[in-house]
Amino acid sequence: MFNLRNSLISTAFFCALSLSAGAAEPLSVAQGANVVGSQKVTFINGTIKMAGNLYLPPAYDSSQKYPAIVVAHPWGGVKEQTAGLYAQQLARKGFVTLAFDASHYGESGGEPRDLEAPIDRVQDIRSAVGFLKTLPQVDANRIGSMGVCAGGSYALHESQTDPRVKAVASVGAYDIGDATRTGITGIPVTAKDRQKLLQSTYGQLDKEAAGAPALVQSLLPPLSTINSDSPSFLREATQYYLTPRGAHPNAKNRFVVTSPALHVDYYPLEHMDLVSPRPVLLISGDRAETIKFSQAAYATAKQPKELYVIPGASHFDLYDKPQYVTPAVEKLAEFFGKSL
Structure with a gap:
């Protein structure tokens, strides 16, 4: 049976956060109906009903039109986590922002789940x-997109x-894709x-072709199994x-085990x-294991482009550590302010 935890790529699937002792409290998505003019929204993606949180600038004026930014979340995440944090922070900088649950996740539709x-x-x-183009408060000619972790790669691709x-x-x-192929x-x-992964994946697909349901497993193992020797x-x-x-x-900390066949x-x-x-703006930390992806995107992009590396930051620090999220948000606000 397919077992994600036995694969060397298992730990490369999620992008997360580590806090050192004595570090500043992590930033989080503020709750409440009136946070930066937040409102729950839904929109249609083909036959799927999508769910999102729309954020408005603090000094929002309904008679004005604003530049807007779509924010995509990491693999396995939802809009209430780091994507929502960036959306709220950028709304405070004067943008209309939309953090949404990807199809198959959270409050959005899509089967199979996860x-x-x-x-x-x-x-x-x-x-x-x-969807943003339909909103009366959005300037349809001033829309940008961004994402965190896998969401960033998807935004670049789209x-x-x-x-x-x-x-x-x-x-x-x-x-x-590259993480699945090479780590x-x-x-x-x-x-x-890679061959073991594909054999397991397609073995499950054969079972599903014969009528078995989609197989879903935990994406991350229990905390109790993690120690100092873990990656x-x-x-x-x-x-x-x-x-x-x-x-x-x-x-839900789950994934459909045949997903890697699509990666x-x-x-x-x-x-x-x-x-x-x-x-194009690519932000990474100089200690990030994933910086190679931002470097690869920079290498294949044409001008205007910028690779902005935050000193001392790991990939995971950029999720919600204020000393790293703050300069990232400042750079994003500057970039979108000039570009939109």
Whole structure:
């Protein structure tokens, strides 16, 4: 039977947060109906009903039109986690922002639940852009997109063929295709590992073709199984997603085990040149295991482009550590302020 935990790529699936002793309290998504003019919204993505949180600037004036930003969440995440945090922070900078649950996740529709299908995630962003264009408070010619971790990679991919997106950014971009094929720093994936993964995945697909239901397993193991010898990605993911620090009841810590079959041949960053002449901003930490993805996107993109590296930050620090999120938000606000 397929067992994600036995795969070397298991710990590369989630992007999470680690806090050191004595660090500042992590930022979180503020709750309440009146937070930055927040409101629950729904929109249609083909046959799927999508759920999102729309955030308005503090000094919102209904007679004005505002630049807007779509914010996509990481694999396995939901809108109430780090994507919602960035959406709220950018709303405070004067933008209308939309954090939404991807199809198959959270309050959005889509079956089977917890399926991570890159093409669906890209279409989710495309539909979110279309939704923003319909809103009376949004300037339809000033829409940008961004995402965190895998959401960042999906946003970069979607923008390549969507001229409605006038500027695109990522925070800790995570190429789920390359990570599945080769791994990340500290967690390599060999050809043998990859073949074992595919054999297990397609073994399950054969069972489903014969009538078996989709197989869903835990994405992260219990906290009790984690120790100092565990890879840092796994330690930090569990510390965020499986504790009150970042846990949310709509993030189920599950995945459809056949999802990796959709990841192996996914190449989201190969055609970043298509975004030009629209601007691209790539944010990473200089200690991030995933910085190679931002570097790869930068290498294939054309001008105008910028790779903004935050000193001292790991990939996971950029989720909600204020000393790293604050400069990231300042840079994003500057970028979208000039580009939209």
